[in-house]
Amino acid sequence: MAKKTKPAGTAQPTRRSRPAPQKPETREGAELIVIAKAAAGLRVRRGGAEVASLGGANVRGLKSVLAGGVRFVPLFGNEDRVVARAAAAAAETGRGGPDLSVFYKVEAPTAQLSALARALLDDDSVEAAYVKPAAEPPVMNDVPPDMNDAPPVTPDFTASQIYLGAAPGGVEALSAHTRPGGKGDNIRIIDIEGAWRFSHEDLMQVQGGVVGGVSSTDIGWRNHGTAVIGEFGGDLSAFGVTGIAPNANTRAISIFGPGQGSAKAIHDAADLLSPGDVILIELHRPGPRFNFANRGDQLGYIAVEWWEDDWAAIKYATNKGVIVVEAAGNGAENLDDGIYSVKPAGFPAAWTNPFNRGNRDSGAILVGAGAPPPGTHGRDHGPDRSRLDFSNYGASVDTQGWGREVTTCGYGNLQGGSNEDLWYTDTFSGTSSASPIIVGVVASLQGNRKAQGQPVYTPAQVRTKLRSTGSTQNDAPGRPATQRIGNRPNLKQLIGGIVKPLKEVAKDVIKDKELKAEKLEIKEHKVEAKEVKNEAKEVKTEKLEIKEVQKEKVEVKEIQKELDKQVDKQFEKQIDKQLEKRVEKRVEKRTEKLADGGQGGLGGGGTPQAGAFEARLGALEAAVSQLTHFIGSQLRPDLSQGALTGEGDLGGMQQQLEGEGAAAKWEKDNTEG
């Protein structure tokens, strides 16, 4: 029977058990976006109260709408300035981008937005007019704070931040901290959402506060933003938490405020950053699954780039070389589903589904939510790195972070009390908690590049690296790894010496193996040559010794002859015997000496040694023949029926295939240039 089991968790949060999330400023955050036809050349004057067409288009419909007291505001700022800035950016980067001068936002009471959109679509100068539902933070845990006051000194919570630690459970952030720039040095991050607590005790060291929009007063937004920033920006100190990139400069832009919105916030952030810096979009909004309705369970919520104005703003940022990290959303949606290719009413005629990167690519890094290692904080959310049930998934989701059990600032259920500046949580969740982990990783990676004097990675390079390295996604019951959320990053692989993609590493391993084999072969040849040389030397020595013995024999014979002549016959026999004995002794002595020193040599005379060896071998064979199995056959398991019967070396096969793939790539790259 084939079974897969998962241990029951002690406190497994599910959709059923999850408290209804707070919905800060939901419906009020809806936006009416208008995209003008480029040929119309619309220009808005008097703070949005008047509109004219440089292209001579009939804008009577627009004017009649404006006469109703609503404001028509260029979404990304004055049209001429946007055009000039885009031209400068294109000249600098060599890349064009979407025309941002045609985007407008209509400011009117929320209840009127849909009717206004329909009316605006009738105007000749209008290409598209659609209402974006209010964006929300993609969080899964709004929890009440602990009412007990915090202790005088906050404990050190870093032991709970397992995501900082070694792979595959963590992202190897602590390892990256030991590398130059690995704490995110000289990298700037801007978080885009609703509110933050920048006076928090653990967010004091390297932050620049809110630099755009107006922070919401809602505590849900504020807890959310504080928790997000704590993950990558928590101060290096002996208390509280530690960020993945604590030396990176952290700022924030709110989506709220006059003329503000998500797209404008992204655009403004891009203007404040340089290539290699990072924007984090901590938002998602209701998609078409439930007819764009804001709902408490967030089902059907998707990443914001699906809407044209947000996509254009992201594209503007990535074209500048700014890395955009975007929450994939908590809608439990398959982003490859056909529903996302259906163009909603009011969208531009040329709109195509950006989740299908075959259509077009914003350049953002989409982040899904994966399960932390089972047992983290005593809870179990399924196999490590498996997709959490709420996380959106699909081919466009690039990488995953922890979607549960994240220890960071805010919320106050780990350490609470009356002072929000001392609040901490260990249950921050959602693609909300997953995305800041990726931001920290990217900042660490880019900081290391800068510290090494290397050019920072482009958005495309960062995406490729995140996709090609890291700890792989695991299956969970009902949530196979084919529901892609990607790998969990591994900074050790990214910057810790294994900076190359796995395929290149595999190629290098092959090269190393070949090199080692060659070295070994050369070494063996050298040893052989030395042995031959020694043997030759020994032979030479032996020859000399033999000559000496022969010379002695000749000398002895000569002496004998002389004695023969000089002594009488009586002494002859005795002398002969004595001389013969002397000669024999000397010859024997020489022969033994040669035999002792001649092991392995050509004339080693190995007979006595061979005899000893054979004797030893014989003794060994006799001993082996006496050996018996210490576990009797009746006590041994019958492995022939086991599940792994005949299991081949699958790891070896895997390595071989990876090696073949790397070699194929090498061939292709080097043959086709």
Add this chain to the structure above:
Amino acid sequence: MWLLLCAADDVPALWAATRLTARGLDPLVVLTPELLHYSFRWEHRLHSHGASSISFTLADGRRIDSAAIRGVLNRLPFVPPHIVGRLVAADRQYALQEWTALHMSWLSSLRAPVLNLPVMEGLCGAWRHPSEWAWLAGEAGLTTEVYQQGVPGGTAFPHAAITTRGAAMVRTVIAIDGQGIDEHLAEDLCDSCGRLGVLAKTRLLGVDLDARTGAFIGASPRPDLREGGEPVIEALFSSLSGRA
């Protein structure tokens, strides 16, 4: 020659490869996405009278020709984006779509058995929304949770009961060519799993059931073949060798 299309780290596929080779599918050539896409020369001909051919040469010189292909076990859900990483960004998506189209065409044009044939929703069989699987499972005679999407604890139900049953004991039944393969499972459940494969138009399908109740949990065209053991290998051998 038989082909196994799978990722290098697709352990269930490699597991099956060793067993299928031992049973006689020899030579069984394992082609990873890298070997496929870093190959040198592809020739795919679609003739006016309906015949077709495919041939390509791997980087190591091995030549794959449709005339020699006797069966394909296909476990590539999509063309992995990293294989077009060497192209400029503007061309990558285009190249991916072209590769996808090529794979769909040549795999579909083979006369030999292919488990699974590519479809628009996935190169190794269709990936379906949980609601669609739930509906198909019901049609196949499997017990399913009432599938409704809505607010937990409110007016309706969790959006996907099948994704919230993580603590359940899961039993995976492999269905091949309309036959559920699990000798220890009740016959009607086995038959229903087989029917689900037929309804899903997927020759090789893994069906996840709640081990206690037999209720349908999920399905995948790229199952862990190890769950079915030797009987699944036997069935795969039969299908791929044309003895089914």
